[in-house]
Amino acid sequence: MVKRRTNVLKVHITASKTQDIPLELLLLADPEEAAINQYLDRSIGYTLTIDGEVIGAVLLLPTRPHTLELVNVAVYEAWHGRGYGKQLVLHAIQSARELGYRVMEVGTGNSSLSQLGLYQKCGFRICGIDTDFFVIHYDEPIEENGIPCVDMIRLRLLL
Template identity: 60%
Template sequence: MDDLNIRPLAADEEAPMALLLLADPSRKAVESYLRRGRCYVGERAGRVIAVYVLIDTRPHTVELVNVAVAEAEQGRGIGKRMVLHAVETARSLGYRSLEVGTGNSSLNQLALYQKCGFRIVGVDPDFFTRNYPEPIYENGILCRDMIRLRLDL
C-alpha cells in the first residue's frame, strides 16, 4: 500500500467517473463538482484506485466531496489516507475549514470522517429525499438527512 501516489488530476486527463459515481449516484452532481472543483486521484501501479474532489463553498471554506475507493481496495486504509491528504491539501491551500457531508445511514463514512478529526456541526433534514429520485438504503437505514461535519484547519 505504501506505493499509493496521491496527486491532482492532470488537465488533459479524464476523471475516473466510475469511481466518482460510487460516492454519489447523481452523474449531474458529479459533473458539476468536477467543473467547480479540484480533483485528486490515488494511483497505484499506474491504476487510479481512489479519488476525492475539493470545492470552494464560502470564503476560507472548502468542501470535500466524492471521496471514493475502488470496491476491491476498500477497507485497507486507503479512504483514510485520501481524507487525510485532503485535509493537508486544504491546509496548504490556505483554507481555514474543511467541510464534508454524508448521509445519516452512512455509518462507515461517519466513522471515517470523525477518526480523521471532523466534528458533526449540523443536519440538513430530508436533503437526500428531496434531491434524489430513488430511495437510498444503507445498513438497513433509509438515507434521508445530510449530516454536516467540519474540521478547523
C-alpha cells in the same frame, strides 16, 4: 531459512484534472451523475493510484472564502478496508492547509456509518443536519446498511 517475497505496492496521491477521474469511481460516493456534474468542473481533484492504476479519488469544492467542502471521496470496492479512503481524506486536509484554507466541511448520509466514523477519526465534528436532503435532491431512494438514507449529516474541521 525460506525467504519470503513481499510485494510492495507503489501508492501515490496526486493532483488530477477532475475530468480525467473515472465517472464510475465518483458514482460510488455520489449515485447521481447530475449531482456530480454540478460540482465536478469547479472542484480540485486528487487521485490515489497503485502501481499506476487509479483506485480512489477525492474532490474538494471551494464554497466560501477560506472554506472547502469535501464533496466526493471514493475508492473502488475491491480496495475497501485497506485505509485508502483515510489516506485520501488526510491528503485533502493537508492540501487544504497548504492552499491557505481554514475550514473543511463534508456532508454524508445518515446511513453512511463507515464514512461518519472515518470523518470523525480524521478530526471532523458534527455541526448540523440537512433534514430530508436526499429525499429532496435525489430521484431514487438510497439505502445503506439496511437504513434509508434521508438526511445529510454535516461535519466540519477547523484547519
